[in-house]
Amino acid sequence: MHGVKRVQYSQAALEAKKQRDHDKLKAYLALSDDVIARKKSHDMSNEAFELTTRLLRMNPEFYTVWNYRRDMFIESLFPQRSPSEVNELLSDDLSLTFELLKQHPKVYGIWNHRRWCLEHIPDGPSPDDVNGYRNSTWNKELFVVEKMLDADARNFHAWNYRRYILATMPFPPPPKSELAYTTRKIEANFSNFSAWHQRSKVLTTLWETGELDRVKSIEEEFELVRNAMYTDPDDQSVWIYHAWLIGNGNYAARLQFEITSIQELLDEQPDSKWCMESLVRYKRLLIEKHAENLGDKKALVDSCLELLAKLRDIDPPRRRRYDEIAEGIRSGNEMQ
Amino acid sequence: MDFDTIVLGTGLSESILAAALSKAGFKVGHFDANPYYGGDDASLTVDDLRDWAESRKKNTNTVYLEAQRQRFSSISLTSSNVPRSRTFSISLSPTIIPSVGPLVDSLVASGVSRYGGFKLLESIAVFDQPSKVKPVPTSKEDVFKNKELSLVDKRRLMRFLLFAAGEFEGSNELAGQETQTFLTFLREKFSLANKVADAIAYALAFCTSPSDLTLPALQRIRRYLRSAGRYGPSPFLVGHYGGIGEIAQGFCRAAAVNGATYVLGRNIMSLNPPPKSLGSQANLRWSLSLDDLDEHPSSRIVAAQPAYISSSSPSSPGGRSARCVAIINTPIRFSEPPPELNDDVSVEDIGPGEIDTGLLIFPPSSVDSGSSTAAASCLITGEGSMATPSGHWILSFSIPMSEQDASREPEELLKPYLEAALTLTSSPSPDSPTKPLLTCYYLQTLPSANMVVLSGSPQPLFTVPSDIVVMSETADTAATHAEEAFWKIVKDLERKGVKPTKIKSEGEGERSEEGVGEEPQLITQFWPPLDSVGDDDD
Numbered sequence: 001m002h003g004v005k006r007v008q009y010s011q012a013a014l015e016a017k018k019q020r021d022h023d024k025l026k027a028y029l030a031l032s033d034d035v036i037a038r039k040k041s042h043d044m045s046n047e048a049f050e051l052t053t054r055l056l057r058m059n060p061e062f063y064t065v066w067n068y069r070r071d072m073f074i075e076s077l078f079p080q081r082s083p084s085e086v087n088e089l090l091s092d093d094l095s096l097t098f099e100l101l102k103q104h105p106k107v108y109g110i111w112n113h114r115r116w117c118l119e120h121i122p123d124g125p126s127p128d129d130v131n132g133y134r135n136s137t138w139n140k141e142l143f144v145v146e147k148m149l150d151a152d153a154r155n156f157h158a159w160n161y162r163r164y165i166l167a168t169m170p171f172p173p174p175p176k177s178e179l180a181y182t183t184r185k186i187e188a189n190f191s192n193f194s195a196w197h198q199r200s201k202v203l204t205t206l207w208e209t210g211e212l213d214r215v216k217s218i219e220e221e222f223e224l225v226r227n228a229m230y231t232d233p234d235d236q237s238v239w240i241y242h243a244w245l246i247g248n249g250n251y252a253a254r255l256q257f258e259i260t261s262i263q264e265l266l267d268e269q270p271d272s273k274w275c276m277e278s279l280v281r282y283k284r285l286l287i288e289k290h291a292e293n294l295g296d297k298k299a300l301v302d303s304c305l306e307l308l309a310k311l312r313d314i315d316p317p318r319r320r321r322y323d324e325i326a327e328g329i330r331s332g333n334e335m336q
Numbered sequence: 337m338d339f340d341t342i343v344l345g346t347g348l349s350e351s352i353l354a355a356a357l358s359k360a361g362f363k364v365g366h367f368d369a370n371p372y373y374g375g376d377d378a379s380l381t382v383d384d385l386r387d388w389a390e391s392r393k394k395n396t397n398t399v400y401l402e403a404q405r406q407r408f409s410s411i412s413l414t415s416s417n418v419p420r421s422r423t424f425s426i427s428l429s430p431t432i433i434p435s436v437g438p439l440v441d442s443l444v445a446s447g448v449s450r451y452g453g454f455k456l457l458e459s460i461a462v463f464d465q466p467s468k469v470k471p472v473p474t475s476k477e478d479v480f481k482n483k484e485l486s487l488v489d490k491r492r493l494m495r496f497l498l499f500a501a502g503e504f505e506g507s508n509e510l511a512g513q514e515t516q517t518f519l520t521f522l523r524e525k526f527s528l529a530n531k532v533a534d535a536i537a538y539a540l541a542f543c544t545s546p547s548d549l550t551l552p553a554l555q556r557i558r559r560y561l562r563s564a565g566r567y568g569p570s571p572f573l574v575g576h577y578g579g580i581g582e583i584a585q586g587f588c589r590a591a592a593v594n595g596a597t598y599v600l601g602r603n604i605m606s607l608n609p610p611p612k613s614l615g616s617q618a619n620l621r622w623s624l625s626l627d628d629l630d631e632h633p634s635s636r637i638v639a640a641q642p643a644y645i646s647s648s649s650p651s652s653p654g655g656r657s658a659r660c661v662a663i664i665n666t667p668i669r670f671s672e673p674p675p676e677l678n679d680d681v682s683v684e685d686i687g688p689g690e691i692d693t694g695l696l697i698f699p700p701s702s703v704d705s706g707s708s709t710a711a712a713s714c715l716i717t718g719e720g721s722m723a724t725p726s727g728h729w730i731l732s733f734s735i736p737m738s739e740q741d742a743s744r745e746p747e748e749l750l751k752p753y754l755e756a757a758l759t760l761t762s763s764p765s766p767d768s769p770t771k772p773l774l775t776c777y778y779l780q781t782l783p784s785a786n787m788v789v790l791s792g793s794p795q796p797l798f799t800v801p802s803d804i805v806v807m808s809e810t811a812d813t814a815a816t817h818a819e820e821a822f823w824k825i826v827k828d829l830e831r832k833g834v835k836p837t838k839i840k841s842e843g844e845g846e847r848s849e850e851g852v853g854e855e856p857q858l859i860t861q862f863w864p865p866l867d868s869v870g871d872d873d874d
Contacts, residue, residue: 010865187481230487231480268491
């Protein structure tokens, strides 16, 4: 971080740490050799199981050992055990993976093992209540993934996992509460593709089921995204969400309104590349889809070309792209 | 008792100095006439505050107390019964500490950070009208969520924040504007609306008047913007148990662990200069006469709060501020009470309600019968920063006395602000507004200097000037001054051939043998390396 000085430790302190690290490394290598040897010899004992626990705590990325552990569950630990005991064992592993995820939030192997545990929860606790264990475990999962997203709202592992939970859990919360969740995440930091993406998925569902009035909802979404746009015109995720809201551009009045609003932003922030690019995109849509209603088509075309010329200047690496778009506009124009 | 340096006063600056000198291997004697650590920065219980008020009002026969009487005047304290009075920590110098700066650097490098805890300041708000405050947007997230700013205001505010966080020296916007007032700069160069400009000037840069200049304000804002995010969204920390008084005590503890001697609660009857000598200057010593102590501690160097040296301070028209401490038992809210919960609204959607540790700023003319030329601040500290028992809060008000307000009594000037703050509490009934359990008003005057360092000659070796410093800069200024004094003292002692004694620390093995003709280790750093690597330092 800027302006933060490093702490200095004495020679003696550094030597002591080096010695501690050396000892840790020796212990790890010995353990790792032992566990792999046991796996090779198909050791399915409790003792081997405990050793995998120790090893995975030290190195949770060792996916071979996760596999070995699952083999032991299936071959020796689950058979001849009651459902409540199996549930107990899986709960312990869920606790273990949660602990490990706190330190290593992006390790595929840990997330994978969690899913496996969830999918192997047995029927129970009784023949009348076959889903009891599953329901209570799955409900807790949402809480777990929320903790992970609190720690890092842009962890795609966590967002994927969240979608998996919502799709699989027996009694998922209503989509409206998921919408509120995305609102919270976006308010905390709107530079977050995953949150906007989730929001688009949830809104689509809510519009389809009729729970939210589509027209009113889209108005509110434009309001929200406009606030983000004005706060930080350089944030890509905001413009991509805006483009999704515009969709195929069939609604001319909306296109006009947004074009005016973005133009005002460009007036405030004359160097904004995203403003210029979006204006070109939306004006093109007007030209292509609403030609018959346009008063002064030539003015629109000219303004697009002017914007593209500016874009060539401020974004030289994409010069040829802007040229091609300009060509497209000109030739489309000539054909009419 | 012969020391390498005697330090008089256990305020933050002097305590940092004592700790640094001790850790460097010098023999330090640290004295304070008060029976507590912290000096003018101390954290006091309710009874301590009462004693403090009494002792500063009485006529007295010691240099120190006479100087204190001049520094703290027009004291009036009223209180009803305050329950659990010993669990309050009232700071004489309420301060917020930027997360990036010399004090935090010193706390970490010295290891004193391990002695205490800190609370992140929750919220800063600007008083708008009775019962209403406006939040101060300091980050992109704040600006985005704000419902009161127009879209264009948001863009302009963000443009300004980005400018202020970067390298603005030499920029076009600043050309020729360094001595322009900050408010005018904001309005002209960034087209910020008046209320937005006020919030930036008074609640982000902590300007105290409309005539404050641009460049220093911008530099402060940059420091604070860069402090945001280090420990949390807010740039500022508040120390547990009353703030910098507790931190000063932490540095004293570090000094003691490294061999410094501490004497608290004894009056210093006189500080005696070295006898005039025609011979070598190197061995001249100052000595202290302490009340009820036969021995006279002596030292080549004395670093003192001026109050210990002379009771007269030059009367300066500037440099006076009115202060108020109040204890209340109803919480202050910065936002409306929560709406009804329904399926669409979850608990997290509701904004911060009650404030535990927050800052309330009153721009000039924001309060009737207040000041129209100076801004006031109110630091709120509660249970979360260990300053109070549960259900109680301390409000600390401060306002510089401008020329216009010069003849006003502190109580008359600050009472309207206290009442304004109390409109933000939910009172038991509309007819009986919240009444504080304790109020203490006083006038605080700048001392002639912050620290004086005396060596062999009659002229001081070094004087730390006394400047008007905004609340958010007090802690860092103290750390910077301590370091300056440290180097002056170390160089002077080295010149006189005084070598620091290396204290044997764990793991270092035998004391290094110094052969004949070998040069002793010279001191090259303010803080020596720490002795152990904690596991959480990885």
